[in-house]
Amino acid sequence: MLPSSIQISGEPLSGAEVRDICRGLRDNAVRLLSLRGCRLCDRDFGRICRALAGATSLAQLNLNLGVVSSPSRIKQLAEALRTNRSIQSLFLHGSPLTDAGLALLNPALALHPALVALDLGDCMLGDEAINLICGLLPPDGAKSGLKELTLSANPGITPKGWSRLAIAVAHSSQVRVLNLDYNPLGDHVAGMLAVAVASSRTLEVLDLEGTGLTNQSAQLCGAWCWPRTALVQSCNNRFVTSYLRGRKRKRWQEGLPTPRNGREGGSLLPTSGVAAPGCAPVIPVLRWC
Numbered sequence: 065m066l067p068s069s070i071q072i073s074g075e076p077l078s079g080a081e082v083r084d085i086c087r088g089l090r091d092n093a094v095r096l097l098s099l100r101g102c103r104l105c106d107r108d109f110g111r112i113c114r115a116l117a118g119a120t121s122l123a124q125l126n127l128n129l130g131v132v133s134s135p136s137r138i139k140q141l142a143e144a145l146r147t148n149r150s151i152q153s154l155f156l157h158g159s160p161l162t163d164a165g166l167a168l169l170n171p172a173l174a175l176h177p178a179l180v181a182l183d184l185g186d187c188m189l190g191d192e193a194i195n196l197i198c199g200l201l202p203p204d205g206a207k208s209g210l211k212e213l214t215l216s217a218n219p220g221i222t223p224k225g226w227s228r229l230a231i232a233v234a235h236s237s238q239v240r241v242l243n244l245d246y247n248p249l250g251d252h253v254a255g256m257l258a259v260a261v262a263s264s265r266t267l268e269v270l271d272l273e274g275t276g277l278t279n280q281s282a283q284l285c286g287a288w289c290w291p292r293t294a295l296v297q298s299c300n301n302r303f304v305t306s307y308l309r310g311r312k313r314k315r316w317q318e319g320l321p322t323p324r325n326g327r328e329g330g331s332l333l334p335t336s337g338v339a340a341p342g343c344a345p346v347i348p349v350l351r352w353c
Contacts, residue, residue, distance in 0.1 A: 068088075068093060068094060068095065068096075069094065069095060069096035069097070069098070070085060070088060070094055070096070070097050070098070071096070071098040071100075071126075072098065072099055072100075072102055073098070073100045073101055073102070074100070074101040074102065074129075075102055075103070076102070076103040076104070077099070077102050077103065077104040077108060079108065082104065082108040082111055082112060085097070085112055085115070086111055086112060086114075086115035089112070089115040089116050089118075089119040089122060090115050090118065090119070092119060092120050092121040093121065094119065094121060094122055095121050095122060095123050095124070096122075096123065096124045096126075097116070097122060097124070097125050097126065098124075098125075098126035098155075099112075099126065099127055099131055100126050100127075100128045100129055100131075100155075101128065101129035101130065101131070102131060104131075106134070106136060106137065109131075109137055109140060110140050113140040113141055113143065113144040114144065116144050116148060116151075117143070117144040117145075117146075117147040117148050118147065118148070119148065119150060120149070120150050121150060122148070122150050122151055123150060123151065123152045123153065124151070124152065124153040124155075125151050125153070125154050125155070126155040127141075127154075127155065127156055127159065128155050128156065128157040128158050128159070128183070129157070129158040129159075130158055130159060130160070131159065132156055132159040132161070132165075133159065133160060135164070135165060135168065138161065138165045138168045138169055139168055141169065141172075142168055142169045142171070142172040143172075145169075145172035145173065145176055146171075146172045146175070148176070149176075149177055149178060150178055151176065151178060151179060152178050152179060152180050152181065153179075153180070153181035153182075153212075154173075154179060154181070154182050154183070155183040156182075156183060156184055156187060157183045157184070157185040157186055157187070157214065157216070158185070158186045158187070159187050160187070160188055161184070161187040161188060161189065161193075162187075162188045162189070162190075162193075163189060163190050163191075163192040163193045165187075166184070166187070166189060166193045166196055166197075167192070167193075167196060170196040170199070170200075173200060174199055174200060177208075179210070180208075180210060180211040180212065180238075181210065181211065181212040181213075182200070182210055182212070182213055182214070183214040184197070184213075184214065184215055184218070185214045185215060185216035185217055185218070185243070186216060186217040186218065187218060188218070188220060189215070189218040189220060189221060190218075190220040190221055190222075190225065191220075191221060191222055191224055191225035191228070193218075193221075193225075194221055194225035194226070194228050194229050195225075195228065197213070197215070197229065197232075198228055198229060198231075198232035200213075201213070201232040201233060201235075201236040201238065201239055202236065202237075202238070203235040203236065203237065208238060209236060209237075209238040209239070210238060210239055211238050211239060211240045211241065211266075212239070212240060212241040212242075213239060213241070213242055213243070214243040215229075215242075215243065215244055215247070216243050216244065216245045216246050216247070216271075217245075217246040217247065218247060219247060219248055221247065223250075223252060223253050226244075226247075226249060226253045226256065226257070227253070227256050230253075230256040230257050230259070230260040231260070233257075233260040233261075233264055233267065234259070234260040234263035234264055235263075236264065236266070237265070237266060238266060239264070239266060239267055240266050240267060240268045240269065241267075241268060241269040241271075242267060242269070242270050242271070243269075243271040244257075244270070244271060244272060244275060245271045245272065245273040245274050245275065246273070246274040246275070247275055248275065248276055249272065249275040249276060249277070250275075250276045250277070250281075251276075251277060251278055251280070251281040253275075254272065254275070254277050254281045254282075255281065257270065257272075
């Protein structure tokens with residue numbers, strides 16, 4: 065039987081459902097397990113963790129939106145990850161990990177042989193967590209590390225923490241996608257990230273939507289990043305996302321008229337190589353595949 069997926073969102077899980085999930089994991093019949101926002105007791109969470117520890121077909125695990133809600137659950141997940149060898153993508157977005165929780169989880173993350181994508185967005189992280197995360201972005205030639213990292217909406221990280229991350233990204237030989245959207249970065253941090261992007265040989269996508277960048281800072285990023293790296297930058301109630309090297313391209317939002325474009329309704333979808341109407345100040349940082 066080919067591995068399948070189990071995707072449940074925002075539902076309370078019964079004992080029977082948990083048994084079915086555990087059976088699928090033990091039988092190596094599950095490749096994707098998503099329990100986004102699901103509610104289950106600690107006992108059932110522990111049962112799932114013990115089952116996924118030995119799963120060899122599981123490649124993606126989504127526990128977003130508060131499933132990992134306590135230190136005891138963090139410890140159980142860490143124990144499972146120490147044994148598991150197949151998970152490639154781990155999503156914990158919206159989990160109240162804090163720096164202390166990530167410290168419990170980090171040893172298992174650092175030693176996992178297959179993990180390449182990690183989502184720690186909105187996890188109440190601070191500078192101590194950044195120091196741990198930088199260890200998952202090893203310098204050139206050291207060892208394999210993360211290729212995709214999401215740290216969206218972690219306002220507790222200070223400019224000092226972001227500068228530490230920028231240095232790690234600059235020296236990493238693996239990371240390709242870095243999502244930092246909805247953090248209050250400002251122009252100073254953006255400048256450091258621009259230098260990091262210019263130094264990195266692998267980074268393809270940098271998401272800075274909703275980070276407080278000014279047009280001047282966006283132009284600076286464009287000067288450093290163009291033409292290799294795609295930058296996601298909010299502008300005039302619409303945004304552009306460009307994924308290079310054949311990655312999925314998102315479409316522009318259909319926005320309200322702005323002082324620059326003066327258009328009433330209608331589609332604002334661009335043609336190849338055309339910049340967004342009303343986004344002239346950030347044209348240098350945008351590129352369409």
